[in-house]
Amino acid sequence: QLQLQESGPGLVKPSETLSLTCTVSGGSISSSTYYWGWIRQPPGKGLEWIGIIYYSGSTYSNPSLKSRVTISIDTSKNQFSLRLTSVTAADTAVYYCARHVDLGYFDSGWFDPWGQGTLVTVSS
Amino acid sequence: SYELTQPPSMSVSPGQTASITCSGDILGDKYASWYQQKSGQSPVLVLYQDTERPSGIPERFSGSTSGNTATLTISGTQAMDEADYYCQAWDSSTAVFGGGTKLTVL
Numbered sequence: 001q002l003q004l005q006e007s008g009p010g011l012v013k014p015s016e017t018l019s020l021t022c023t024v025s026g027g028s029i030s031s032s033t034y035y036w037g038w039i040r041q042p043p044g045k046g047l048e049w050i051g052i053i054y055y056s057g058s059t060y061s062n063p064s065l066k067s068r069v070t071i072s073i074d075t076s077k078n079q080f081s082l083r084l085t086s087v088t089a090a091d092t093a094v095y096y097c098a099r100h101v102d103l104g105y106f107d108s109g110w111f112d113p114w115g116q117g118t119l120v121t122v123s124s
Numbered sequence: 125s126y127e128l129t130q131p132p133s134m135s136v137s138p139g140q141t142a143s144i145t146c147s148g149d150i151l152g153d154k155y156a157s158w159y160q161q162k163s164g165q166s167p168v169l170v171l172y173q174d175t176e177r178p179s180g181i182p183e184r185f186s187g188s189t190s191g192n193t194a195t196l197t198i199s200g201t202q203a204m205d206e207a208d209y210y211c212q213a214w215d216s217s218t219a220v221f222g223g224g225t226k227l228t229v230l
Contacts, residue, residue: 063218108214
């Protein structure tokens, strides 16, 4: 059974860089069938898509975050990562990683399963 | 901009049918997916490709579409179905989530 687990600092200072890693177990991140994604949820609010990455390194990101977001993949470790630069309090959220499944073209797809999420607080 | 619109909240009595709508221009061309998020938990996929149910999701969860609106229907709603529900679709290489609907079973 595929499982995803987020890890990284729970507290980041304003203007610094948020870095998270998602470790995938029970399946290979190198599969050509899937993308791998990041989604976040501010406390008490809805879900916001951050971006997805393919095993080849190809990425798509939310235009509203694109200038600050870098998503990378390490197939040797079965991990993918998120970097978000110049964070502010508005970036405080639970960050989820998830597998993206599609029908052969990525914009037909859905996210399943999701990791348990990790809360990142931006505060000095 | 990329928008999917859901009612913020709705309530249903146990055993009754709950229908949660998701509206957006992109739904005329793209598939919708639906996620259930119970309090303090991660989202769980309950429908994909508008109407398909993943394994393990009860048959009381079903989906439909009409024009630019996708609908998640829960038949014979149970207390365990109380949760936030989010729709999701893709628009111009951007994944979009609806604002979520808080379903109360009372």
